[in-house]
Amino acid sequence: MTGRTLLIAAMLAAVGASAAGAQEPVKIGMITTLSGPGGYIGQDIRDGFQIALDLEGGKLGGVPIQLLVEDDGFKPGQGKQVADRMMKSDKVKLLTGIVFSNIAVATVPDVLDADGIYVSPNAGPSNFAGKDCHRNYFVVSWQNDNLHESAGQNATVLGYKKAFILAPNYQAGKDALAGFKRFFKGEIAGEVYTRLDQTDYAAEMAQIRAANPDVVFQFHPGGLGIAFMRQYQQAGLLGQVPMVVAAPSMDATTASAVGEAAVGVNLTTHWNTDFDNPGSKRFVEAFQKKFNRAPTFYASQSYDTALAIGAALKGTGGKVDDTEAFRREMLKASFSSIRGPFKFGPNQHPIQDWWAAKVEKGPDGKPVIKTTTKVMSNHGDVYAKDCKL
Template sequence: MVRNMIRGGLCALLFAGAGAAQAQAPVKIGFITTLSTPAGYIGEDERDGFSLAIKQGGGKLGGVPVELVVEDDALKPANAKQAVDRMLQSGIKLYTGVNFSNVLAAVAPSVLRDGAYYVSLNAGPSTFAGEKCDKNYFVASFQNDAYHSAGGAAANELGYKRVVLLAPNYQAGRDALAGFKRTYKGEVVAEIYTKLDQSDFSVEMARVRSLAPDAIYQFHPGGAGINFAKQYANAGLTKTIPMLMPSFSMDGRMLAASGASAEGLYTVGMWTTEMDNPQSSAFVKAFTEAYGRKPTDYGMQAYDTALLIASALKAVNGDLSKGDAFRAALAKADFQTLRGKFRFDTNRHPVQDYYLMRIERSGNGFAPKIVRKVVTDGRDAYVGQCKG
């Protein structure tokens, strides 16, 4: 009898040990982003913001061990498509990381066809916000148009009657100008589309000067945005034709590169390193200590995305086969966002506030300071088209 009790006890311990080992198997998260090219710093901030949340959780999100599998898409949709196909074949069921909308267009369909989950930390193309929305596709950042609709509202408040619009000719650029025009009440003098990898904007500068608008609204992320801002200042246009832009066209890295030429410019966004809430302040401090630089909006969004995913992983104890429960937990968005307020609309895109900000001196550099809120509980224009 004693022998049977010992044997039973050993079996119980073995089963318990096996269960513990199984519970500790990490959930792999496919993280495809842009780490090379002049826009590579964007992916670096996204990777680092997401990784910071994992580090703070002791290698876990929501108490669930995770493994981040990172690939560089080099801003090439074909590279991203090959990367996601490899990851899907290896069994990865949860993805994030893509920064550019044209790259996401190559990644998301493969993920969704496989029944896997995609949670966007930046790109929010209109394509997937309306008729092509999917129950496994969530956007933790913004819908592209919505960000720029806030730009149109800001231009109205600033009293700009005649505006020239500029953006690169790809999905997010077209969404940007469509979103601006949706709310802007003045005259759009011209729409100028540039190349995604363009570095010389002298022709565009000359055209802006000849059109003599009240202001320009421009969207150029990454290295292109740095070149645009510098050339605009060097051409003397900042003194005569004000520039309004989304925060992605003058993020922290771009501010450091642009220097005093950015002072006084207006941006529109949902967050700034100067935002006065304890969660945001703690994040900025932790990120700066961990990586030796202040985070950009991209880093903030990635951190928020990690917290969102953590809340859902916790709800299902890391079991992604519990699809309904995992989706419901994501939709609940039960996490403390750094931007102050966040909830999902029925198309699984955010409902959130946007602010008009002005670039001002801050310490040894420059930072966007909030002037006032321009959009409260902003929704995107495509939510009514989403039936799924």
């Protein structure tokens, strides 16, 4: 016992000695979903962030970073607990990572109430974008509606007249259908809310067939989308009714899991692996090399989040205690996003471009996502006008 205590004391002394000269690292708490059907999303968010750290030798904006990653288990309650523990025990001030809007809605208010800062790499629920926006809440990904507004716009551009739309019955699902309808000019043949824990869509397939639409729009993130696409094919609907989706329903992982059936699906996205800018190429290459798989757009958002935090930390000289100073630097968005033009709107959500893309058969026979044309430029969100900061 005494021996072990001595050893620990010696180790602490050694750590103390080495840290004395260097700057104290800034702790970043990452709460993300690593288990369940959405587990790969959290994994990509974690890994995308890690690539940003790796490329800068464990620093962001020249400031050493200590990244703490914890799984929320796809449960809002657990997300809340993890945030609480990180802020109280580990003295974390800056948090990020949440994938799902229902978890964000439960967790983020606690972080902000305790004077923490939250930078979202994914979820952008509408309830935090309007009058309940917050000075210490930043979203680098998108406001939820944006994804689906772009899909609605794409469906209109592609000339579809009668759409059947589906999404899970939770905040992001409601934002999805609202967003799609805002920009789709045709008629809605049917509108269905599925359950977030649902994996069998047989009943919905029958409804789609009965409604006989000329296009289907669906939002089913993570494993849900894979199950949905496979059952769409099994029901014989693939090839009969084309599909227009937003990026979360057809990311790189979904496309490879679904295989052949994904070819021909129209999607819209704000970033894709084929984006032709040096930052994006560098990211894709580093990610591919380290993890031996293609990054999804989730990973790109997390990478951009790390760059945005890095730019802000650089401005404040590595300080997060003064949240107003951090906010001033953050809002400059003086990093070069790998999606291209990026700035924060008045509600601290992004203003960015949206692109149409299509799943095509790659040279090795596997489906790849190819970007085609821009569908929206400098697109913000409709909730910004209600936000008074």
